Amino acid sequence: xxxxxxxxxxxxxxxxxxxxxxxxxxxxxxxxxxxxxxxxxxxxxxxxxxxxxxxxxxxxxxxxxxxxxxxxxxxxxxxxxxxxxxxxxxxxxxxxxxxxxxxxxxxxxxxxxxxxxxxxxxxxxxxxxxxxxxxxxxxxx
Amino acid sequence: xxxxxxxxxxxxxxxxxxxxxxxxxxxxxxxxxxxxxxxxxxxxxxxxxxxxxxxxxxxxxxxxxxxxxxxxxxxxxxxxxxxxxxxxxxxxxxxxxxxxxxxxxxxxxxxxxxxxxxxxxxxxxxxxxxxxxxxxxxxxxxxxxxxxxxxxxxxxxxxxxxxxxxxxxxxxxxxxxxxxxxxxxxxxxxxxxxxxxxxxxxxxxxxxxxxxxxxxxxxxxxxxxxxxxxxxxxxxxxxxxxxxxxxxxxxxxxxxxxxxxxxxxxxxxxxxxxxxxxxxxxxxxxxxxxxxxxxxxxxxxxxxxxxxxx
Numbered sequence: 001x002x003x004x005x006x007x008x009x010x011x012x013x014x015x016x017x018x019x020x021x022x023x024x025x026x027x028x029x030x031x032x033x034x035x036x037x038x039x040x041x042x043x044x045x046x047x048x049x050x051x052x053x054x055x056x057x058x059x060x061x062x063x064x065x066x067x068x069x070x071x072x073x074x075x076x077x078x079x080x081x082x083x084x085x086x087x088x089x090x091x092x093x094x095x096x097x098x099x100x101x102x103x104x105x106x107x108x109x110x111x112x113x114x115x116x117x118x119x120x121x122x123x124x125x126x127x128x129x130x131x132x133x134x135x136x137x138x139x140x141x
Numbered sequence: 142x143x144x145x146x147x148x149x150x151x152x153x154x155x156x157x158x159x160x161x162x163x164x165x166x167x168x169x170x171x172x173x174x175x176x177x178x179x180x181x182x183x184x185x186x187x188x189x190x191x192x193x194x195x196x197x198x199x200x201x202x203x204x205x206x207x208x209x210x211x212x213x214x215x216x217x218x219x220x221x222x223x224x225x226x227x228x229x230x231x232x233x234x235x236x237x238x239x240x241x242x243x244x245x246x247x248x249x250x251x252x253x254x255x256x257x258x259x260x261x262x263x264x265x266x267x268x269x270x271x272x273x274x275x276x277x278x279x280x281x282x283x284x285x286x287x288x289x290x291x292x293x294x295x296x297x298x299x300x301x302x303x304x305x306x307x308x309x310x311x312x313x314x315x316x317x318x319x320x321x322x323x324x325x326x327x328x329x330x331x332x333x334x335x336x337x338x339x340x341x342x343x344x345x346x347x348x349x350x351x352x353x354x355x356x357x358x359x360x361x362x363x364x365x366x367x368x369x370x371x372x373x374x375x376x377x378x379x380x381x382x383x384x385x386x387x388x389x390x391x392x393x394x395x396x397x398x399x400x401x402x403x404x405x406x407x408x409x410x411x412x413x414x415x416x417x418x419x420x421x422x423x424x425x426x427x428x429x430x431x432x433x434x435x436x437x438x439x440x441x442x443x444x445x446x447x448x449x450x451x
Contacts, residue, residue, distance in 0.1 A: 052376050054362045062354035062381070086354065089378035093405075 022098045023091060023110060023134050024126050037126040037134035044106030046130040052088065052109065059107060059129040062086060069113035069125040072133050078123050082115040110134070162229045164310040165219070166238045168278035171195070172213045180240045183220075183230065190224030198240040231277075233312040242276040242283040244290050251275070251288050252321075257309060259342055263299035277306060322387045324399060325436045325444060329427060335420040337436050337444035344390070347397035353439035354381055354400075360441040361402035365433075368417045373410035374433070377403040400437040405430045420446050 021044070024037040047059045066086060073082070090109045091098055102108055107129040115123040126134035167183030181195040184203070192206040209220045222228035231238065235255040243250055257274035262284060264270075272291070276283035281294050295303060321338035328334025339347065358379050365374055380401045390396070406414055406422070411431045414422045423432045436444040 052358060052362060052379075054359055054366055057355070058358075062352060066352075083383055085380060085382040086352075087378050087380040088354075088358065 020135070021101050021103070023102070023108070023128065024112065025092065025095055025098060025139065026124060034139045035124075036137045036139045037124075038137055039126075039128050039132055039134045041103055041106070043128050043130045043132040044108065045103050047107035047128070049105060050107045050109060050129065058088070058109070060111070060127070060131055062088070062111065064131065065111035065127045066113060068127050068131055068133060069111070069115075072125045073113075073115045073123050076123060078115045079117055082117045082123075085114040085116070087112045087114070162227050163222070164229045164231050164307070165223075166231045166277055166279050166310070168238045168240050169280050171207075171216060173211050174213055175211075182238060182240050185230070186220060186224055190221065193220055196240075231310045233310065236309065237276040237283075238278060239276055240278065242290065242292070244283070244292050246289050248288045251285060251290070254285075256285055256341070260305070262293070262302050264293070265297045265299065274306075274309065277309060282306065322390065324384050324387065324397070325446065326449060327401075327421075327434065327436070327446075328449065329423055334449040335446040336449045337446045339438075339444075344387075344397065345394075347438050347440070348395035350397065350439040352381060352398055353441060354379070356441045357381075357400045357402070357437045357439065360443065361400075361435050361437060364435065364443060365402075365404055369404075369406070369410050369413045369433075373407040373413070375405045377405055377432070379403075398439045400439070402435040402437060404433040404435075406433055407431075418446075420448060 019041045020038040021041050022036045023039050023044070025034050026037070027034045050056070050059055052058070066084070069086075074080070088109065088111055091102060093099070109129055111127045113125045113127065115125070117123075124136070126136075128134065165183075168181070170178050170180045171183075172178045179195075179197070181197055181204070184194040184196050186193055186209075187206065191209060193209050193212075194203065194206050196203050209217050212220070219228060223230060237254055254275045259271055259273050261269050262272050270284070270286060272284035272286045274282055275285045275290060279295075281292050282298070283290050283292055295306070298306075321340055322344045323336050323338045324344065325337035326334065327336070361379065362376060365376065378401075380403075381398055382401075384396045384399050386392070386396060404410075404414075408431075410433075411422060414433045418433060418435065421434045421436070423429075436446065438444065
């Protein structure tokens with residue numbers, strides 16, 4: 001998992017700035033450190049506040065998000081035939097410390113795209129509604 | 142003209158080799174020369190072709206070998222053909238060939254069967270029905286309509302139907318589970334779990350659909366808005382994933398995309414959700430916030446769920 005995480009981090013490093021915030025956190029069930037997905041605050045603020053409601057189209061469509069995620073995953077060595085799961089979600093309501101640092105006016109909904117391959121750890125790619133790829137950073141336990 | 146004669150003679154020489162062998166299921170009413178008759182399934186012949194091994198279709202139903210000389214001449218000739226290779230015994234995997242297939246409403250049996258695709262079957266009297274083949278013998282077919290099995294004599298079927306049955310016997314027609322296919326099996330930790338199933342044809346149709354993410358999201362949100370009190374629920378997430386491969390589905394067949402829409406509920410929301418979706422709301426002893434999960438298909442259908450069988 002670690003080399004992959006490093007590779008994904010490097011891929012998204014070019015977009016890293018001091019003004020990064022954690023958008024999403026994935027906890028490991030195996031007692032390994034959690035992984036934070038960090039994005040520039042400006043990327044979240046770029047898109048006005050949006051919430052899924054009937055008749056309200058998402059700023060970024062599922063297909064666009066998948067395309068971006070596939071490019072990122074492919075650069076990280078994920079095969080084309082990997083099984084994929086796509087989730088539209090927002091920052092976990094119980095992660096109070098994460099919620100505190102997020103901008104009030106930005107769009108906090110994102111796509112989490114999961115790539116599953118046999119005999120391999122799943123690869124997660126987090127895409128903001130502005131189309132930015134969040135940078136995975138290994139956190140605490 | 143000499144060469145024409147040569148070709149004709151050559152053709153005659155090879156005709157028996159080139160002729161397609163007749164495929165039989167071996168399931169029929171077999172008649173003995175002493176006038177007795179019994180409905181049995183032929184399993185095989187002895188290596189010298191002099192004895193036939195039959196099964197009566199019940200468990201431990203293999204009966205002692207029968208000398209083919211004891212059968213009526215027509216059936217003896219058939220078995221001689223089988224021994225000579227001009228007749229072949231159908232061995233299509235999954236094709237049910239029971240001597241005594243039950244008829245009527247038998248859902249417990251239907252669940253265990255493999256069936257052909259739904260097609261139009263034409264009766265000799267001109268009537269036609271949409272049904273699936275669930276059992277084939279040398280003189281009749283069992284057709285499944287809904288959960289009811291009907292028996293139709295081959296002689297009552299159209300020429301096209303009989304041709305189709307030859308395709309089936311040749312192993313060139315798809316057979317899938319006749320019962321519904323379970324596509325969702327979901328459970329809360331320590332709580333009741335639920336399942337959702339679709340008919341084989343619906344499964345195949347769903348497998349051909351691409352992503353319906355936006356449509357599904359709209360459907361799930363509208364359903365929640367319509368059925369739950371305002372302000373008493375919150376949309377959490379929509380997950381799109383590929384359905385696991387059910388055992389009835391071939392290894393190379395496409396699989397449908399499925400969706401899980403999750404909502405967090407306040408007490409008034411829980412009460413309302415339990416009225417409409419009683420099996421997909423977290424149980425009352427759930428340690429976290431109460432939640433509702435809706436299972437949807439790519440074309441926006443909210444799947445009806447049943448309690449999981451333990």
